[in-house]
Amino acid sequence: MENHSLVPLGFRLKPTDQEFVGHFLYNFLENIPLLPPHNTLSNIFGNKSEPSEIWEAYGGTQLADDQPALYLFSELKRLNPKGTARN
16 A cells, blocks of 8 residues: 655654643644644545554554554544444
8 A cells, every 4th residue: 555645754753642632632622733744634444444454554564663653543433323322
């Protein structure tokens, strides 16, 4: 799978807990857009990929040993159109 991202090859996102909560998560929850190229949106679950396939598609095994994390945001989808349960 080719990566057509605007993020340069070798770019690593390794925020501290404070940076993650104070900037990325806060902005995400408040619907404040992240500045490009950090807001690459992909429908990674639309084709029913296995978690290992998603991991590999986004560089999983190529990540450095000291940076073994990928941060993925996902929209919650209603299980029942009339209910409050979400998946």
